[in-house]
Amino acid sequence: MKGMVFKGKCEVALLDFPDPLPGPGEAVIEMKASGMCGTDLHYYRHGMAESLEMLGMRDRMTSDPIIGGHEPCGVIVALGPDIDSRTFKVGDRVMVFHYAGCCHCDHCRTGWTQLCDNGARIYGVLEHGGHAEYMKVPASSLVHLPAEMSFKGGAAVACGTxxxxxxxxxxxxxxxxxxxxxxxxxxxxxxxxxxxxxxxxxxxxxxxxxxxxxxxxxxxxxxxxxxxxxxxxxxxxxxxxxxxxxxxxxxxxxxxxxxxxxxxxxxxxxxxxxxxxxxxxxxxxxxxxxxxxxxxSFTFSEVGMKECAHFIADHGVEVDRVFSDEWKLSQAAEAYSNFNKQAGGKGVFTF
CATH class of the missing domain: 3.40.50.720 (NAD(P)-binding Rossmann-like Domain)
Known part of the structure; x- marks a missing residue:
């Protein structure tokens, strides 16, 4: 599959990656929408190393290229063997809470995974993100997308909204x-x-x-x-x-x-x-x-993400309005060059 990586100096690259396969407790999501966030501009302009230095996470950076994008939304296409079908099943429409933690500390247990005592893994930063055809994540990071919402709306809720x-x-x-x-x-x-x-x-x-x-x-x-x-x-x-x-x-x-x-x-x-x-x-x-x-206020909790989506669905909030530009992944260089001007609204890749 193709995945987009941030190279710094206002450059991105589309690289080839193997299609992901789910292990125990994991799910593979076929991307339908992947939003572009203002935070991504730090990685776009300065590269991952300098950006992670600013965030105090340089020591956790991998030498392998990481697929960007931390506003993912799509459909489950594969599940690990131990996932309870009453929770998730192939074909479910889902948003991805873009953090994963130890699952055992108090912060993880209350849905504030980004504050994990043992260090959160951030998708699109330290782990492969949503600017690709497929994305592998722990099933515990998935949140069902209400039927009233589009995939683009789900991508908005995944971070910015x-x-x-x-x-x-x-x-x-x-x-x-x-x-x-x-x-x-x-x-x-x-x-x-x-x-x-x-x-x-x-x-x-x-x-x-x-x-x-x-x-x-x-x-x-x-x-x-x-x-x-x-x-x-x-x-x-x-x-x-x-x-x-x-x-x-x-x-x-x-x-x-x-x-x-x-x-x-x-x-x-x-x-x-x-x-x-x-x-x-x-x-x-x-x-x-x-x-x-x-x-x-540092992003939101996993419970808050679900609550936000249901508030939008229940009140008919036209969350898709936040996107002013829609792109295909093959247009990634043009998309981020345009987003970098910070003159319009929000961009989103659709698949």
């Missing part, structure tokens, strides 16, 4: 809240779309006019151009001086993160999910005296 849902859960958000979303790329748009479906009034902030225009279709009630106005002042104005009750940073820049904090009200809750950038605050003025809470 699932990450958005995870952040909203961390904020314990409800229709009583107002939400400022900083950065209207694919994850930010997913945050806005899901929050809007929950009945939340959403303020969307970006400096890209195309993204701001597009955000209206994702439930953004107030699109704010952060390059033309101070978003903190604008949100205070729109909320009668109170500020939004919640904010999510999907941009990953220090100034923007600072704005996300300062645009919230007393008792404000802020979730940081973007990779990159630091945060400097006047702790007394910006946090203690305002009773604000800041949380870091």
């Amino acid at each position: 699932g990450t958005a849902y995870g952040a909203l859960l961390r904020l314990n958000i409800s229709a009583r809240d107002t939400l400022a979303v900083y950065g209207l790329g694919p994850v930010g748009l997913s945050v806005a779309q899901l929050a809007s479906a929950m009945g939340v009034e959403v303020f969307g902030i970006d400096i890209n006019t195309d993204r701001l225009s597009r955000s209206k279709a994702f439930g953004v009630a107030h699109a704010i151009d952060g390059g033309k106005v101070d978003p903190v002042e604008e949100i205070l104005k729109l909320t009668g001086g109170k500020g939004a009750t919640c904010a999510v940073d999907c941009a990953g820049h220090e100034q923007v993160r600072n704005q996300a904090v300062r645009s919230t009200s007393i008792w404000g809750r802020i979730a940081l999910i973007a990779v990159g950038g630091n945060l400097t605050l006047d702790v007394m003025k910006d946090l203690i005296a305002r009773q604000r809470t800041i949380v870091g």
Whole structure:
């Protein structure tokens, strides 16, 4: 089979790999959709070695090329001999939770496999991912795809949209809240779309006019151009001086993160999910005296992934809208060159 690998310096390669065969506890998935994530751009630009160095995982890197892609969705085509047919069977439509762990530590047992005490294996980074015709994973990492959802929708939930849902859960958000979303790329748009479906009034902030225009279709009630106005002042104005009750940073820049904090009200809750950038605050003025809470939100749990998919199915959320570009695997070089511009929405490979 063909699989795509990141070479760094904005280059990818399509290489030949043997078709995978399942061992005990494993499943082989025929890919139907494999999403492109903003995190992939780190590997695309800098290569796996430098990216894993940044993540503190360089010592776990293999010398063999690794197939990229950590937003996989497809159909089971083969199962190991010990898989209970009441759980999974050939032909099932599934999403892949893109982490695998020891299965025994407290984090793994509660579905937070990426926090595994013994070191999580990340598909598309340390293990072969979904930018290929087939993918082999532990059956324990599979989540059934609701019948109401497309394969593309399942690929979105497998990382970007699932990450958005995870952040909203961390904020314990409800229709009583107002939400400022900083950065209207694919994850930010997913945050806005899901929050809007929950009945939340959403303020969307970006400096890209195309993204701001597009955000209206994702439930953004107030699109704010952060390059033309101070978003903190604008949100205070729109909320009668109170500020939004919640904010999510999907941009990953220090100034923007600072704005996300300062645009919230007393008792404000802020979730940081973007990779990159630091945060400097006047702790007394910006946090203690305002009773604000800041949380870091790292993707989502396996249970949260299932919950996200069923929320989308039950509420008719048009999650496929997040994809602006659809590609075949043979177009991988063009696809990532286009995605690297970060001017449009999200790309997906379909099979």
